[in-house]
Amino acid sequence: MSRVSRVAALHRALASQAGQPVLFGDLVRAVWGDEPPAKPLPALRTLVRRLRQSVDDEIVTDVSGYRLVTRPQGPAQLPADLPDFVGREEELTALAGSDAPVLAITGPPGVGKTALAIRLAHRIRDRFPDGQLHLNLRGFATGPAVTVEQALGRLLRSLGVPPANVPLDRAEQIELYRSKLRGRRVLVVLDNATELSALVPDVEGCGAIVTSRNELPGQVRLDVLTDDEAGALLDRLKIDGPAADRAELIRLCANLPLALRIAGAHLADRHLSDYLAELRGDGRLDALEIEGDAAVRAAFELSYQSLPDDARRLFRLLGVYPGTDFDVTDAAVLGHLSTEDGARQVGVLVRAGLVQQAGDRFQLHDLIRLFASEQVGVDGPAALRRLLSFYLATARAAAELATPAVKRLDPLPLDVEGLVFAAADDARAWLDAKRAVLVAAVQVAPHPFASHLADSLRGYLNYSGYRQELNMVLATGLASARAAGDVVCQTAMLNGRGHLQWMLGAYDEALASFGEAAELTTSDRMRAAVLNNRGLVKRDTGDLVGALEDLGEAVRLWRLHPDERDILAAMLFNLGTVHGARAELRKAIAYFEEAKQLAEANGSVINLATALEDIGIAHRELGEYEEARRHLEAARAGYQEGGAAEGEPNVLFNLAVVAAETGDPEKARTLALRSLETAREFGELRVEAEALVVLEDLQAAVELADRIGYPVARRKAQLKLARHDPGLAEELVRDVRDNGDLLLEARAVLVLAEATGDVALAREALELARSREQGAVVARAEAFLGAQPPANGGSTSS
Structure with missing residues (x-):
């Protein structure tokens, strides 16, 4: 069978069960029948790579096979066509x-x-x-x-x-x-x-x-409609009347379709001649000097003046709405109305042609919105404050459910109560639906609403991946706080900005933001939160002494406040990871176990999963692989139960390392591929670099690690590259020791021993690994030493 035929056979086998995993063995049989190649899995991987290059469908790697995900239909976002469109x-x-x-x-x-x-x-x-x-x-x-x-x-x-x-x-x-x-x-x-x-x-x-x-x-x-086209539009709008009156209406509306549609809505239950009299009246328009803008405004004015008083008031207040479209609840809050009254008045505006409806959403044409904003007067600021209060109260309630571990500013006293959510899924659904208008609201909000709304949104925007919007609201909130001289809000915005920069791998900028925030802190809790975050950046950039100092102080400050134990648990996780990086693995496990106990007492599924993950990683470093696998699998299940899919990539990577170090390279590759896919999905660049190391794509791992300033992944890649390169191995040992990376020191020294055949270095690596209980390194060093010939050439005497 030709290569092309094998690719086609593979595609047919996957497509026959589209969306479902097909076992490796079944795919091998479908392609090669009873005569599989000597190494079927590598041959299958090669064929999958060729198939991925030739089809639009996605081929996803699962634990025991591959599955085909058909290319989804493209986006279809066109608004509905106007049923009364004429001419052109x-x-x-x-x-x-x-x-x-x-x-x-x-x-x-x-x-x-x-x-x-x-x-x-x-x-x-x-x-x-x-x-x-x-x-x-x-x-x-x-x-x-x-x-x-x-x-x-x-x-x-x-x-x-x-x-x-x-x-x-x-x-x-x-x-x-x-x-x-x-x-x-x-x-x-x-x-x-x-x-x-x-x-x-x-x-x-x-x-x-x-x-x-x-x-x-x-x-x-475009020019205005011709008289014939304008007449056809009046026909579509079912505007009857004498030909002379219709012609005058067209002329007074300057042949503009928007003005004619507003007039048509106004004429639904009125005589054309009466409307014309009003349109001419009070000197609103001079038919001999009419221009488009004046025509539209005259039509707006007439329709607006004919509204009931309550609907006219709501129309004016809609001029301060910051988003593109709104719902009945938004309108009711702006107008300080019940939902029923809000729905009734919005309906009046729709029938008057001043508001357009699409399902349960409503919007105003830009010109109508401008007209409304010009009429709003002194009631506008109070209406906007009501809306911002409602959005802030609801966003904070939603954030407390959707991102409970994020430390937020103390709540503002608000004029309006927000919505209440029964579950985190409901909270996230509201945030998803309102994301665009909430970001717009931050941009128009006065102080302190801008900073507080940005602070309430930052956890959701970050963990949902909307980092462009997060960058915008944090910048707006920071500018607002600085203009008002509000150091508390400045600290919160700088802390949020530092966290975003850290997630994006901009470590120098993150340290600068956290440093500025730390200088501004006015409370133990806020200082602890900032130091915790700065300590994590220092950990990731190899400054373990600085990380231990910041994280130790953060835990000390937070212990002064025995409530909010979830946040203390998170800080204990972080402090434990630094001890782990310093090769103090038993001490690290002690912190992780304390965090686990707090999570169990609080019923926090996500924090419990994090603790289990960290305990598993420590046991992996100790070479206690069954304990490591058990804790990591439990952590993965916890992240899935808690709806925190963003936690899976790192767990998958560590499971891949366990598989690799226990002699199962195929499973290691499968897990690492899944880790890589999910890391890319969630923008977890550090995990992506680590997964590339397991997959032996070492040059790509080094390039990514250097690009994001993550030396840990670079050193891990170099550990593999240096096995047959004594110069690189020697350079790596210097780098590890210069930067205090104690967890990798024994591994680096052993790699140098393997690259040079130096028994003395291997003994040094063995002693380092024993002192730090790094079981895997101990076993490898002992194997290396056991394979060396005796110093006297192999003779012994009795």
């Missing part, structure tokens, strides 16, 4: 017939750019079978516009990139965006853009439709 056939024909990669539609506000863009997108969507993306960039709206980085993050997530894998750097985002589009045919619709930017895919086969009020290259600039 000339423009549609020109745009649909163009082969330009960017179709730009420009024109004044209210002229129908978005409606034409959506109609065009639906007309040409068949050319883009891999999906259609849509973004409203809010380039001309009140409130914060969508930044290029935010937009790229949303587009990347829509293309299947896990949130944690979306980089913060714009250039890296752009490259990833284009790489995800290469080989695909995807349409990107960018509404309300101010310019052509990197959001336009510069990728063969992909296209973009862009709307803007500004001039753009290659644009089709």
Whole structure:
């Protein structure tokens, strides 16, 4: 059978059970039948690599086999087409017939750019079978516009990139965006853009439709509707009346579709002649001097003035809403209303044509929002404060369930109560649904709301992988706190920023942020939290003395407050890991056991899993592999039970090391591959580097470790590279000793002995390993010494 036939046979075998793992043995039989190769598993891995290069489907490595995950359908984000769309056939024909990669539609506000863009997108969507993306960039709206980085993050997530894998750097985002589009045919619709930017895919086969009020290259600039088109729109809106009255309405609305639709909603139960009299009245419009903006505003004004007083008040207050769309609860909070009254009044605004409805979500056209914000007056600040109070109270309640281990600022006294959640899943669901508006709310919030809302969101945004949004809210919260001279909020924001920088591997920046925060702390608890985090960065960069000092002080300060034992448990974990890195393994286990007892007493599934994981790692270093495996498997089950999938990559890596050191390389490889996949999914770069070491992709491990400033993984890779390179082995021993990496010292000395055949060095490694109870190193050193010939050439005498 040819190689191509074998690849096809493998694909058929996997596709026959798509989504389910197929055992290695079954796949070997499906490909080679009764004549398998001498080394079937390596041959199967080679074939899987070739299949991955030839199909779009994902081939996932499981513990006992492979499974095929079919390529999901592309995103389909186009809004619904307007049922009453009329005219624009000339423009549609020109745009649909163009082969330009960017179709730009420009024109004044209210002229129908978005409606034409959506109609065009639906007309040409068949050319883009891999999906259609849509973004409203809010380039001309009140409130914060969508930044290029935010937009790229949303587009990347829509293309299947896990949130944690979306980089913060714009250039890296752009490259990833284009790489995800290469080989695909995807349409990107960018509404309300101010310019052509990197959001336009510069990728063969992909296209973009862009709307803007500004001039753009290659644009089709819209004018108002012709009289015939405007008349057709009135027909669709079922506006009857004498021809002269219809013509006057069209003229008074300046042939603008937005103004005509507002008028149509207003005329649902009125006579056209009465409406015209009102539109002419009070000098609102001079038909001889009418311009588009004036026409739209006149239509808004007339519809607004005809509202009941309560609905008119709510409409004004919607002008301070910071997000793109809202729900009935948001409206009720803004208006200080019951949910029932809020729903009724929103319904009135929908029927008046001032609010657009899509399911249970509502939004205002940018011009209508601007008009509302101009009417809001003195009631606006109080309404915004109510909304921010509601969001802050609810976000804090959600965060306490979704990320209970995160230390937060003391709560603010608030004017409004928030929602209450029954379970962590409900809390996360609310945060997921409200993420965009919560980020926007931080950007418009006054002090101290900006800092407190950012503080409540930071745990969720970090652990969910929304690090671009996290970076934005922390920067906004810090600027707000600095402007107000609030050192408590500054400390919290700097602590959050340091943690983000640490997660991204920017260790120098993280140490600077934590150092500044430590200088500002005003309480034992906050100082303990900051020192704990700084100690972890020092641990990861090899400064074990500094780490021990910071983490020891953090534990001492937190013990002064016997409540909040979950946080004390987390600090004990961290202190134990430093003792472990110093090869003080029994002392490390003692701290882990204390943390385990606290977790069991508190019923904390996640903290218990963390303690079990750390105990397992310590036993692995001691060479007590059955104990290590038992604790690590229990930890993995705990993370799964607690819904903390982000904890699995490190557990899988350590299980892979146990398998490798107990003579099961195939299982080690399988576990390491799974660790690598999940580490990449959650953006855990340190675990990714460690998994690459187990997989023997040593050069890639060194490059990644150096890029993120994680010397531990680099040294572990060099331990393997140096086995046959005495120069590298000697350099590694110096590096380990210069940096006080006691856990790796015996291993490094033994590698140098193996590379040089130096028995004296092997004895030194043996003594170091015995003093630190590193059982695996002891066994390897003894094996090396046992294989050496006696010094006198092998003769003995009795």
